Amino acid sequence: AQRVTQPEKLLSVFKGAPVELKCNYSYSGSPELFWYVQYSRQRLQLLLRHISRESIKGFTADLNKGETSFHLKKPFAQEEDSAMYYCALATPYTGRRALTFGSGTRLQVQP
Amino acid sequence: DSGVTQTPKHLITATGQRVTLRCSPRSGDLSVYWYQQSLDQGLQFLIQYYNGEERAKGNILERFSAQQFPDLHSELNLSSLELGDSALYFCASSVREGDGPYNEQFFGPGTRLTVL
Numbered sequence: 001a002q003r004v005t006q007p008e009k010l011l012s013v014f015k016g017a018p019v020e021l022k023c024n025y026s027y028s029g030s031p032e033l034f035w036y037v038q039y040s041r042q043r044l045q046l047l048l049r050h051i052s053r054e055s056i057k058g059f060t061a062d063l064n065k066g067e068t069s070f071h072l073k074k075p076f077a078q079e080e081d082s083a084m085y086y087c088a089l090a091t092p093y094t095g096r097r098a099l100t101f102g103s104g105t106r107l108q109v110q111p
Numbered sequence: 112d113s114g115v116t117q118t119p120k121h122l123i124t125a126t127g128q129r130v131t132l133r134c135s136p137r138s139g140d141l142s143v144y145w146y147q148q149s150l151d152q153g154l155q156f157l158i159q160y161y162n163g164e165e166r167a168k169g170n171i172l173e174r175f176s177a178q179q180f181p182d183l184h185s186e187l188n189l190s191s192l193e194l195g196d197s198a199l200y201f202c203a204s205s206v207r208e209g210d211g212p213y214n215e216q217f218f219g220p221g222t223r224l225t226v227l
Contacts, residue, residue, distance in 0.1 A: 036218075043114075044201065044218040086154065098144065098167050099216065101154035 002027040004089050006102035013077050014110050021072040021105050023061075023087030032090035033070040034099070035061055039083045047072075047085070057081070077109045115140075115204050115219035123225045129190040132222045136183055136204030142166070143185040144205075144216060145177055149198035160185055192226045199223050 003026045013019055025031055035047040048056045050063040050070060061072045070087060087102040116135045124130055136143050145157040147170075156169035160179035171177075174192075179185040189196060200223075203216040 043220050044203075046215050049215075098156040098159055098169055099146075100156065101146075103153040 002089055002100050004087050004100050004102035006085075006087055006105050008105045009103070010106045010108065012108040012110065015079055016076050019072075019074045019077045019081070019107065019109075021085050021087075021107065023070045023072065023102055025068050025070065025087075025089050027068075027089060031063070031065075031070075033061075033063055034088045034090070035059070035070075035072050036086045036088055036101075037083050038086070044086070077107075079109045079111060082107055082109045115202055115217050117200075117202050117219040117222050119222060120220070121223045121225070123227065124192060125227055126192055126194060128192050128226075129188065130192065130224065132187040132189070132200050132202075132224070134185045134187070134202030134204075134219060136185070136202075137217055140204035140206050140217070141183065142205045143179055143183070144203040145171075145185070145187050146201040146203065147198050148201060148221070149195075152198075154201070157187070189224070194226050197224055197226045 005024045007022055033050040036044050037047045038044045048054055048061060059072055059074045061070050063070050084104050084106050086104045088099040090099060115137055118133045122130055134143060142161045144159045146154050147157055148154045157171040158177050159167040163179050174190050177187045199221045201221045202219040205214050205216045
């Protein structure tokens with residue numbers, strides 16, 4: 001069965017420091033991976049998806065099939081990045097529909 | 112607000128009772144997903160509907176059921192409630208059935224269910 005692991009419940013960094021939120025997955029097929037973010041008192045929203053190879057709000061994530069990882073990185077953290085981050089894998093229930101989420105990592109960026 | 116809406120925001124009930132959670136997808140979205148977020152299990156996929164038909168099932172208990180109506184809103188019915196059913200229930204919607212990584216799911220604000 002597919003699984004997404006985010007080993008850190010909490011990651012605390014100072015403003016301007018680099019950030020890396022770890023995500024490892026287990027899945028036998030070709031994965032579709034996403035990062036979702038939930039800011040305080042806001043709903044869960046898509047941050048980025050691996051297929052787009054995009055950078056959103058300075059965040060990037062590279063899919064490493066050899067290490068089965070999809071770590072989220074940002075070179076210089078900002079206070080407004082403080083939020084809950086979830087790594088998610090699209091699961092092929094007869095098509096890539098449902099999302100399997102990791103347990104989430106709370107990022108705290110201190111001034 | 113043209114985003115996903117969920118009602119009620121909060122629900123407090125007793126064990127053994129039955130509740131119904133409601134979700135209205137974004138305008139134009141045909142697919143609805145239900146997720147449960149609890150402290151010990153994290154965010155888990157429950158069930159998906161597309162244009163009124165069930166498309167995928169996840170870790171949904173037999174005491175739980177859902178449906179999607181012709182106007183595309185969806186309801187999640189939870190019966191014989193137990194303390195462990197206390198959780199945040201999210202609904203998400205997307206335009207298509209979900210094939211392909213570009214089909215983004217948009218989430219509602221959630222319904223917080225407390226079972227006493």
